[in-house]
Amino acid sequence: METLSLNKSYGGMQGVYRHESEATGTPMTFSVFVPEGEGPFPVLTYLSGLTCTHANVTEKGDYRAACAQHKIIFVAPDTSPRGDYVPDDEDYDFGKGAGFYVDATQAPFAQYYQMSSYIERELPEILAANFPVDMSRQGITGHSMGGHGALTIGLRHPRTFKSVSAFAPICHPSDVPWGQKAFKGYLGEDRAAWRQYDAVCLIEDGARTQQIMVDQGTEDQFLVEQLRPEALEAACKEAGIKLTLRMQPGYDHSYYFISSFMAEHIAWHAAALKR
Amino acid sequence: METLSLNKSYGGMQGVYRHESEATGTPMTFSVFVPEGEGPFPVLTYLSGLTCTHANVTEKGDYRAACAQHKIIFVAPDTSPRGDYVPDDEDYDFGKGAGFYVDATQAPFAQYYQMSSYIERELPEILAANFPVDMSRQGITGHSMGGHGALTIGLRHPRTFKSVSAFAPICHPSDVPWGQKAFKGYLGEDRAAWRQYDAVCLIEDGARTQQIMVDQGTEDQFLVEQLRPEALEAACKEAGIKLTLRMQPGYDHSYYFISSFMAEHIAWHAAALKR
Numbered sequence: 218m219e220t221l222s223l224n225k226s227y228g229g230m231q232g233v234y235r236h237e238s239e240a241t242g243t244p245m246t247f248s249v250f251v252p253e254g255e256g257p258f259p260v261l262t263y264l265s266g267l268t269c270t271h272a273n274v275t276e277k278g279d280y281r282a283a284c285a286q287h288k289i290i291f292v293a294p295d296t297s298p299r300g301d302y303v304p305d306d307e308d309y310d311f312g313k314g315a316g317f318y319v320d321a322t323q324a325p326f327a328q329y330y331q332m333s334s335y336i337e338r339e340l341p342e343i344l345a346a347n348f349p350v351d352m353s354r355q356g357i358t359g360h361s362m363g364g365h366g367a368l369t370i371g372l373r374h375p376r377t378f379k380s381v382s383a384f385a386p387i388c389h390p391s392d393v394p395w396g397q398k399a400f401k402g403y404l405g406e407d408r409a410a411w412r413q414y415d416a417v418c419l420i421e422d423g424a425r426t427q428q429i430m431v432d433q434g435t436e437d438q439f440l441v442e443q444l445r446p447e448a449l450e451a452a453c454k455e456a457g458i459k460l461t462l463r464m465q466p467g468y469d470h471s472y473y474f475i476s477s478f479m480a481e482h483i484a485w486h487a488a489a490l491k492r
Numbered sequence: 493m494e495t496l497s498l499n500k501s502y503g504g505m506q507g508v509y510r511h512e513s514e515a516t517g518t519p520m521t522f523s524v525f526v527p528e529g530e531g532p533f534p535v536l537t538y539l540s541g542l543t544c545t546h547a548n549v550t551e552k553g554d555y556r557a558a559c560a561q562h563k564i565i566f567v568a569p570d571t572s573p574r575g576d577y578v579p580d581d582e583d584y585d586f587g588k589g590a591g592f593y594v595d596a597t598q599a600p601f602a603q604y605y606q607m608s609s610y611i612e613r614e615l616p617e618i619l620a621a622n623f624p625v626d627m628s629r630q631g632i633t634g635h636s637m638g639g640h641g642a643l644t645i646g647l648r649h650p651r652t653f654k655s656v657s658a659f660a661p662i663c664h665p666s667d668v669p670w671g672q673k674a675f676k677g678y679l680g681e682d683r684a685a686w687r688q689y690d691a692v693c694l695i696e697d698g699a700r701t702q703q704i705m706v707d708q709g710t711e712d713q714f715l716v717e718q719l720r721p722e723a724l725e726a727a728c729k730e731a732g733i734k735l736t737l738r739m740q741p742g743y744d745h746s747y748y749f750i751s752s753f754m755a756e757h758i759a760w761h762a763a764a765l766k767r
Contacts, residue, residue: 224748225711231748277551281751436500472551473499473506480557 531624709743
């Protein structure tokens with residue numbers, strides 16, 4: 218693991234790191250904020266949305282004050298494999314920057330697009346080996362495509378990720394254009410293979426987690442066509458999962474929205490991850 | 493004045509605006525955060541450092557939470573005139589992105605580089621005409637070159653700017669490479685013309701302000717060669733100006749440093765600007 222940068226911030230250290238990933242077969246970059254103090258600390262992994270790298274939330278996420286206060290390690294991975302040799306798409310919503318947190322099975326993407334394995338298996342090993350983390354206390358969150366990632370990974374691994382939240386997540390990707398395009402490209406036409414990567418389908422198929430918090434702006438330009446919080450709400454209700462869905466009036470899909478509620482998400486995860 | 497973007501954030505509105513400036517003869521872009529509520533609100537103007545535009549602090553400054561809490565309007569102007577026709581320099585520390593908050597007198601810069609007039613005179617008029625500002629309660633702050641701008645503009649206009657703070661300011665530009673290059677280029681060889689744009693010289697020449705707060709990282713890569721807080725400290729001591737100079741151990745020159753102490757600066761200005 219190579220340290221790309223290290224800056225003191227809010228009493229702790231904000232680092233950016235790169236390593237050769239076995240899962241993706243590419244170098245992967247991620248950022249980690251470690252608060253001041255002894256540790257080990259609980260870990261909150263934040264999955265970013267379409268077009269993003271680790272850098273967007275690291276620069277615009279306003280998470281360091283709350284992580285310093287609550288003594289939480291904040292991890293921000295990339296959204297896809299990167300490299301000239303990694304197959305891509307001309308659109309912003311597929312290929313690089315748009316890994317959708319799945320393990321692709323379709324050529325030519327399957328060789329590198331193994332983001333589910335990367336986030337669930339490899340990144341936690343890297344964290345455990347290199348940072349003062351308490352891996353028994355992990356939470357997961359994310360925005361938009363990354364909110365989809367947080368929900369689905371959290372639902373598939375409820376014992377690993379004890380708290381799950383999201384900002385404006387793609388709740389039911391099998392049923393919306395962004396998700397259908399990605400799943401066809403990465404997973405093929407058989408919709409049965411999509412269900413493990415769709416929060417609503419996972420819940421319908423029996424996946425459970427203790428509780429979920431979601432913030433969603435009412436003026437989000439993608440709300441109706443792509444995000445579908447009402448489908449998540451219905452599935453959670455049917456399954457008896459406690460969902461706190463907060464419709465935030467006037468907020469859009471941007472980091473101006475995310476940052477406004479970041480401190481509340483961190484406090485919520487901190488409470489859920491208390492020993 | 494044209495609105496380039498408007499996003500709800502922390503209950504208030506973060507806007508980015510452009511207008512045709514009389515002072516610079518160019519379009520000028522700036523950002524304004526207006527907290528929720530009735531107003532009029534006190535105004536804190538933040539002047540950015542070398543290479544920056546309004547965008548750096550708007551994205552990385554972590555100021556909105558504190559401005560929402562203390563009900564402060566936060567204004568971030570650009571650091572120089574912009575445009576293909578605006579004379580520039582190949583280096584990052586002179587020309588575009590490096591206006592040094594002076595009114596240039598030397599060709600070819602004098603035609604556009606009128607940043608002192610822009611910040612002191614024109615921008616406040618734009619704010620007064622378009623936002624719910626209480627212009628009797630203005631504070632000024634900034635980073636590096638912008639810290640220099642805040643100190644010098646604050647010292648020249650103590651009745652306008654009732655509170656003055658800075659992050660890692662260039663305290664004595666006449667005596668350091670960045671400042672000498674800029675002042676020679678914008679103001680000519682006569683060092684007497686530089687003194688009104690040098691915080692230490694201004695104080696030596698009789699300028700006063702009620703109190704100044706400065707944060708400075710001890711691991712700042714520019715501390716020794718360019719920033720010289722000890723010169724400001726000596727001048728303030730000699731003049732009887734109350735200076736709170738906080739040397740912050742381990743912090744560098746980046747926004748990771750600035751953001752760590754932004755909320756404290758905003759609270760300090762809010763207290764100083766209380767009715």
